Amino acid sequence: MSDIIGITMGDPAGVGPEISVKALREMSPADRDRTMIYGNRATLEAAKxxxxxxxxxxxxxxxxxxxxAPLPWGQLSPIAGDAAFRFIEKAVRDAEAGKIGCIVTAPINKEALNAAGHHYDxxxxxxxxxxxxxxxxxxxASERLKVIHVSTHVSLNEAIQRATTKRVLATIRAGHAHLQRIGIAKPRIAVAGINPHCGENGLFGTEDDARIAPAVAAARAEGIDAHGPISADTVFHRAYCxxxxxxxxxxHDQGHIPIKLVAFDTAVNVSVELPIDRTSVDHGTAFDIAGKGIANHNNLHEAIAYARKLVAGRKRV
Structure with a gap:
């Protein structure tokens, strides 16, 4: 498996090209030799x-x-949305072929992506x-708090329907395996409740007793150190401590709000259970500051560091 990290440039009109160039500039020569940017050369030169x-x-x-290219900075465009898709598609194919060890994605714009005919959330x-x-x-993932989601980009109503025993158990298993891969031998996993106070024995809903608790019990039966359901108003603080x-x-919001509160500039988005490895920044295209040279690249730096950890973890397996 290759140890090369492939950075996808993201939406060409956003801050992705700038933070990609900044990250590359700050790498050691050895790390730079283990990095490729999937993007557009003319846009990257403009970002430089x-x-x-x-x-x-x-x-x-x-x-x-x-x-x-280079396209105007900060302007939503289906051309840019299509380009962002093609960068990712090419990186995926190279990852599948073993040419790169992990993909690190700079931000895309969902509206531009869908305007280009690529209908993804x-x-x-x-x-x-x-x-x-x-x-x-x-x-x-951040230094003191890590969160995995049962569902993400769906309505709250649909999220409640998706929180089945089977899906919650699968999420616990996925998180457990991932943490073992990055070096945590016996991960301690807390499962947040879906209702206030986990339903208060049915007073505020029965989903926690009927769906979440059986998933935790099943995970524990498999030897996973899982706990819950635990009221969401305390569990994140306990994990952070x-x-x-x-x-x-x-x-989505149950997990995103606490981690963005404590690690807004450093949290890394990791895709778990894919056949390839991928990390990402946890911010958007920031069209309002694109092309001004002021975008903060610290989040991308963290995503690249996590990607290198995943590549090293794969080699240990």
Whole structure:
């Protein structure tokens, strides 16, 4: 398996090109030699000018054509949405072929993506489709808090319906396996309840007793150190303070709000259960500051570091 990290540039009109160039500039020569950017050379050269980065891109870019590149910064465009899709598609195929060890994705714009005819709810759904994976889970990782989600980009009503015993158990298993891979031998996993106070014995709903608790019991029967359901208003604080290595969140905002509160600039988005490895920044295209050279690349730096950890973990297996 290759140890090369493939950065997909993201939406060409957003901050992805700038943060990609900034990240490349700050790498050691050895790490730079183990990095490729999947994007558009003309756009990356424009990003170099925007950020004042003197970094040689020769041999470090898988250059895919974009009509009219570089496109205007900060403008939503189906051309840009299609380009962002093609960067990811090419990186996926190279990862499947073993040419790169992990994909690191810079931000895409979902509206531009769909305007270009690529109808996905985001990176995770797209990657699942491109790889033919049966399932993929979004895990947000920071130094002191890690969260994996039973569901993400669906309505709250649909999220409640998706929180079945089978799906919650599958999410627990996926999180457990991932943490073992990155070096945590016996992960302590907390499972958040879906209702206030986990339903208060049916007073505020029966889903926690009927669906969540059986999933936790089944996980424990398999030898997984799972606990719950635990009321969501306390479980994230407990995990942040060291009681648990991972929290299973039942829906998007339940997991995203706490981790963005404590690790807004450093949390890494990891796709779990795909046949390839992928990490990502946990922020958007920031059209309002694109092309100004001021985008913060720390989140991308963290995503690249996590990607290298995954590559190393795969070699140990």
């Amino acid at each position: 000018t925007a950020v004042g980065a003197d970094v040689d891109l020769e041999g470090r870019v898988v250059d895919l054509h974009i009509d009219g 985001g990176h995770t759904g797209m990657l699942r489709s491109l790889t033919g994976a049966q399932a993929a889970y979004m895990l947000l 060291g009681a648990f290595d991972l929290v299973v969140a039942q829906y």
